[in-house]
Amino acid sequence: MLDTLIKNAVVIPMTEPGLVLYGASVGVKDGKLVFVGEGEGEAREVIDARGRIVMPGLINAHAHTAMCVMRGYADDYTLQSWLFEKVFPVEARLDERAIVAGFTLGMAEMIASGTVSFSDMYFCQPAAAKAAERIGMKANLCNAVIALGDGYDFDADRAVIETRRLLPEYGGSGRIRADVAIHAEYTSPPDIWLRVHEWAQKYGVITHIHLSETRTEHEEAKARHGMSAAAAFEKYGVLDTPVLFAHGVWLEKEDMRILAAHGASVAHCPVSNLKLGSGVADVHAMKEAGINVCLGTDGACSNNSLDLFEEIKLAALLSKGKALDPTALPAYEALKMATVNGAKAQGRGGETGMLAPGFDADLIMIDTSKAHMRPLYDPIGAVVYSARGSDVCMTMVSGRVLYRDGKWLTLDIEKALREVEEYAVPIVKNGA
């Protein structure tokens, strides 16, 4: 007996370039995909997916989810003012319940726009982990070590304390996982990197790092280390375990070679990189170099949404605009970044990001009946260039439906919105 049988769907399995299955079925049992394409069987629930596209759920490979409490609070500032006058002062005063409220609102937004799994770097992750467990998303959570100032005490660092708590509990497997994180080259010295790297080795987890986001940051690293940040991380062995870098806007050819040689991933965050005036990462060159390039939204305070459909379309558009070549980063490749490549970056390569037997049933349905989705000549192009997050009509993680037809089934949206207003907004408003 199947748990769920989806029938009459247009399926984009993401198992091979351009493949689309029409009038297809998907069977789900015990959280796993049993068949994709053809198949029959009795099922507890049968979903008629006529007029709908079924595809892998999206993977947000770089998020600061709880930052949606600051959504729209500090637009159009210079990076320095944004960080030092707006974001950091507020973050210093956000307490756990404010952060968990924001984290929950962010998950609600991601679920409703088709994201099933995300890699999150922020504070209060043990509490966030409980919320993600309860609500049913997949998440790789980390709190990044920032070791600045003479008085820095590793053992007293909240990020260290949280990481030490998370690693034994979640480690590198399961629906919720602990990653480790070096915030960035410029916020800690190499001896700290070594300590974070030790965790990565011991627990077999991913190291999440901001890399070469701005030109200033990239150039200053070279002055400090006599080599780029990417080369410095390689020198100290950080790349010997799997690393997920965010941004990589200013990476040079040699940096890309280094990342590719170590099998590192880069989460491209095009909206945030433009909004903060950081620049446009060279996705084409990174892919050519052999880097696994995935997609992230970054925080809602520099975006201001967590809708991966925007990132997918913008990634495809920017690659074309940058190369002055409309064939650059075609639709399938852009979609692969948000599915297959994201899964790989999270260490979930055999588990999610594709619709194939044996994979977790992490899938979304997209309504193709609306005016802006019609006519439908090419479902892959329609998902990339026409769809938006609001066209998602179902989100399933490990066989469990988290969202359907505008309703969240595992979270109380009114409560989430109320808690953000009550716990977080007053702190943010006093922050400037």
Add this chain to the structure above:
Amino acid sequence: MLDTLIKNAVVIPMTEPGLVLYGASVGVKDGKLVFVGEGEGEAREVIDARGRIVMPGLINAHAHTAMCVMRGYADDYTLQSWLFEKVFPVEARLDERAIVAGFTLGMAEMIASGTVSFSDMYFCQPAAAKAAERIGMKANLCNAVIALGDGYDFDADRAVIETRRLLPEYGGSGRIRADVAIHAEYTSPPDIWLRVHEWAQKYGVITHIHLSETRTEHEEAKARHGMSAAAAFEKYGVLDTPVLFAHGVWLEKEDMRILAAHGASVAHCPVSNLKLGSGVADVHAMKEAGINVCLGTDGACSNNSLDLFEEIKLAALLSKGKALDPTALPAYEALKMATVNGAKAQGRGGETGMLAPGFDADLIMIDTSKAHMRPLYDPIGAVVYSARGSDVCMTMVSGRVLYRDGKWLTLDIEKALREVEEYAVPIVKNGA
């Protein structure tokens, strides 16, 4: 007695930078705004706009609306293949009923995503005008003259025949207007420009022209005329009446000076310019030069949507990314391009694009209750950086509600979708 009284709204009137009115009312009578901000009165209908933003309806200053019959039909092709192997062969065989079906679908999409008025360049405009009249949008319609080949006969050109029919009927005033159009510098010689310009003078209408969209086009114009296309249009007097140029991606400083000196407008089409690999227009330089810069979606075949919210956000993002400066093109300025500046480009400056007494009641309501719109610190930033077309919950043109809560009140969406499938899709599918 008012026709409509909107109460308890957050109003963005777009009458001065950053102005937001809270708990505000809007009074509508005989298609006009009677008051905006404070005001009372009995009304046929009272709308409680609590939790909603009320702002001017958006203006799409460059569209080929009926091209949505080709939405997603030819993605990721080189510009030459896209035009000559895909678009032109199909367009040669699209008949009037296929075009009107596409035009209607495009209007449905625009209305649902908050657009109240658009400037459209395409075929079969007399029939399209009837559809726009019936459905209630504002439109500036033109069919562009393309005069290529030895056998070109001006009087037999369908664009000329249609223009001659439209001008006396619609001219330069009213809800539906006729514009005249030169397709582009490279598709007609100056003697043709003079004939189009005569119409513009005689009827007091706007001339709509594609300008310097691609680098090749821009450079070839210089080789052909010994001067840029902008300078050539100036030389032949085309700029002596109001001109709405589309794209302007490759304009040089001197071109911008010329356009500004003549009060010309440029419709920036960022999605299309990226998707076709044309490049990124320098909005900052155009604005600095004094050009009225507005926004357009271009056709859905190079976009693939007609959602101006995408263009607004992308315009703001690209300006920041291009300048490596997050303060470039702040939210209010981006929103102004899609409202105030668009109205001016259409010759509707005192009529639409702002909420102020005496203006037509062309307004939209945006739902701010959804997860991705919360919290709401800054309504202008929220509209620009967080909202998408699907957040529009009401669209009103000249006091008439065209769309409310997912339903079109003046068009039959099922019929429109059916007619596109029946009349247009078979022609497109046979087109390659």
